[in-house]
Structures are given as structure tokens and as C-alpha cells.
Amino acid sequence: MPIPHARAARRTLLAAVGAALLTSRWPSAEADAADATGLADPVKKDIAMRLVSSAENSSLDWQAQYKYIEDIGDGRGYTGGVIGFCSGTGDMLTLVELYTKWDAGNPLARYLPALRKVDGTNSHKGLAPGFPAAWRKAAKTADFRKAQRHERDRVYFDPAVARAKKDGLGTLGQFIYYDAMVMHGPGTDAVSFGGIRRRARRHADTPADGGRQRTYLGAFLDARVWAMKQEAAHRDVSRVETAQRVFLKAGNLDLATPLKWKVYGDSYEID
Numbered sequence: 001m002p003i004p005h006a007r008a009a010r011r012t013l014l015a016a017v018g019a020a021l022l023t024s025r026w027p028s029a030e031a032d033a034a035d036a037t038g039l040a041d042p043v044k045k046d047i048a049m050r051l052v053s054s055a056e057n058s059s060l061d062w063q064a065q066y067k068y069i070e071d072i073g074d075g076r077g078y079t080g081g082v083i084g085f086c087s088g089t090g091d092m093l094t095l096v097e098l099y100t101k102w103d104a105g106n107p108l109a110r111y112l113p114a115l116r117k118v119d120g121t122n123s124h125k126g127l128a129p130g131f132p133a134a135w136r137k138a139a140k141t142a143d144f145r146k147a148q149r150h151e152r153d154r155v156y157f158d159p160a161v162a163r164a165k166k167d168g169l170g171t172l173g174q175f176i177y178y179d180a181m182v183m184h185g186p187g188t189d190a191v192s193f194g195g196i197r198r199r200a201r202r203h204a205d206t207p208a209d210g211g212r213q214r215t216y217l218g219a220f221l222d223a224r225v226w227a228m229k230q231e232a233a234h235r236d237v238s239r240v241e242t243a244q245r246v247f248l249k250a251g252n253l254d255l256a257t258p259l260k261w262k263v264y265g266d267s268y269e270i271d
Helices: 013-022 040-056 091-104 108-118 129-137 142-166 169-185 193-199 213-228 238-249
Strands: 069-071 079-080 259-263 266-270
Touching: 040 079, 040 169, 040 193, 040 238, 040 259, 040 266, 069 129, 079 129, 091 108, 091 142, 108 129, 169 193, 169 213, 169 238, 193 213, 213 238
Parallel strands: none
Antiparallel strands: 069 079, 259 266
């Protein structure tokens, strides 16, 4: 959850290639074939994590966010950890259940009954005041950090990348899907990832269906902006317009560095 303050085939004629090189520092914007590795490349995955962290935590240091927890007033209760697990949306509960399976005596185990009761609400009942301190204590352990990465990948990263690859999308598209799934969840209603993708496909074909990557991703971002504006807590759309849309307009479909973007008015750069 955000903190309020937070890729026509390649041209083969030499002249066309030359023109493309003159107009962009990255490979041609029309080079729509999805790159082979995408976010499977550990370096690209780390870039994706840093991009998300700039929006989620106003920091590029995503590995410093294991201990983060607060109620940001978005109606989802406590938000915490590297991906913004929420006490009101079920993913925080699943995380703590996994952690407890690995370490039954962990500092958060005693809060499982309360987490089950507040699931689907913004309530702190049974959690306040001790839960945030227990979360920060747990974040010092290797098991809890591993559990956060496990659930981040299982619930958000792996499904987003798999769906993007099926849709014929490269690195940028995979990241765009991932970030949308992080904020909106992997559901199928109009304002979840499934609904956003469905809305985008009404306006443009995916590359797998014969469409052009840039055109489709533009439609997807349009659909996402619409979804964000349906909820007060997400109406600041800079996460899309001054970050992902910037990369897309530049034709940077491989998320090649350097990257420069803004989120919620703050500027970031990855060299």
C-alpha cells in the first residue's frame, strides 16, 4: 500500500535502425519481442523491488523495510514489511501463519487469533498496542525475513511475472504487472489486477494476441489509473504517471539503467 507524503518487429533496414538509435538511448521502441529473461534476472528483480519500495516506503532500500509497520489510514489496518502486507486483506495473516509454521515460538504467534478476527476490516482489536513492536522484533530474525520474501514472491511477484510472460510482455511489462498486483491485489473485480487487465484488453491486444507491447502497456496503465482513482487512498497516480509511464514513453521496455522517476513528488534514480 502506498504511503501518502509515495515493449511491429524490429526494423531490418539500416536506415530505420539508424533513425531509432538517434531518437532513443535504449533499443528501438518498436522492438516488441519480449526479452528472454525479464525479471528472472536477479539484477532486474532487484530493480523492480527498489521501484516498488520508492512508492511503498519512500526509499530505494527495500531490504530495510522488513521491520516497517504502521496504519496508513487506507482502511486496510496495519501495513507492514517489504511489500505492504495488510492486517485487513489476509496477506499479513497468511504471512504470520507461515512464519509460525517455521517457528512456533515467534513474537507474532500470539496475535494469530486477533489477525483472523480483524481480517477484512481496518480494526486493531487484539493487536494494539503490542503488535507493531512484536513485528519489529520478528523482523530481526532470518525466518521472518525469509517468510516475507516467500509470500511476496508466491502471492504477487511470481503470478505477475508468469501472467506477463503469457501475455508476451518483457521486463517493463512484467514490472508493471507486478506493481499493479502489489497495490490492487490479484483478484478479479474491477479494481483488482484481473479487472484492470480485463479493462486494458478491451482497448488493446496483448502482444501474445498480436498487439504491440507499447500500445498494450499504455492501455494497461490507463486502466490502472482509472482503478486507482476509484479509491481515495490511491488517487495520487504519480506512481504510474511520473514513473512507469515515463519508462514506457522512453521506449525503455527492458528497464535499462539509468532510471529516473518521481513518486508522490519525490525524485529517485538508479544508475
